[in-house]
Amino acid sequence: MNKLRPILCSITxxxxxxxxxxxxxxxxxxxxxxxxxxxxxxxxxTPKGLKLIGDYEGCRLDAYRCPAGxxxxxxxxxxxxxxxxxxNEQVARDWILNIQQAESCLNNIIGGNNITxxxxxxxxxxxxxxxxxxxxxxxxxxxxxISTYVKEGxxxxxxxxxxxxxxxxxKKLNGLVKRRKSEYLRCIE
Numbered sequence: 113m114n115k116l117r118p119i120l121c122s123i124t125x126x127x128x129x130x131x132x133x134x135x136x137x138x139x140x141x142x143x144x145x146x147x148x149x150x151x152x153x154x155x156x157x158t159p160k161g162l163k164l165i166g167d168y169e170g171c172r173l174d175a176y177r178c179p180a181g182x183x184x185x186x187x188x189x190x191x192x193x194x195x196x197x198x199x200n201e202q203v204a205r206d207w208i209l210n211i212q213q214a215e216s217c218l219n220n221i222i223g224g225n226n227i228t229x230x231x232x233x234x235x236x237x238x239x240x241x242x243x244x245x246x247x248x249x250x251x252x253x254x255x256x257x258i259s260t261y262v263k264e265g266x267x268x269x270x271x272x273x274x275x276x277x278x279x280x281x282x283k284k285l286n287g288l289v290k291r292r293k294s295e296y297l298r299c300i301e
Contacts, residue, residue, distance in 0.1 A: 161233030225265030
């Protein structure tokens with residue numbers, strides 16, 4: 113992994129690779145995403161949700177260790193890192209796949225419950241950050257309160273749980289405090 117200066121990339125430049133590059137700031141779901149002429153599938157996340165994730169994850173073309181100790185690159189990607197440096201197109205593809213996995217996790221437990229778009233964006237951002245397994249289960253394998261509230265359709269209570277998830281690698285992280293506040297504010301919109 114690169115021990116020198118980080119090789120940063122621009123969230124805006126990565127988003128510009130999606131379809132026609134005109135994601136905007138809509139509160140409507142993004143829908144189909146096309147990168148380099150290839151469909152990457154759909155996102156229910158809105159541009160606000162996309163920005164929420166991107167702003168807190170940051171963007172790096174080189175591999176590094178995140179505060180929790182995972183080898184990471186792109187926009188919070190910890191999967192299939194096979195090279196030390198990637199390009200913006202790979203960042204975009206990985207980001208879409210990781211968001212789709214977070215959405216799938218959320219969709220699997222929502223059931224028939226009505227969820228607002230703000231709640232959907234916030235909880236997708238949260239799951240993107242923690243991972244589906246950690247969102248669903250505590251270390252003792254019991255269900256987390258946040259996932260239980262989501263399953264029960266008690267989304268306002270799930271939103272309140274966000275502020276408890278501010279530790280990474282066993283340490284309280286200011287970045288997570290800020291992220292959870294932003295997720296909470298989106299969750300109650």
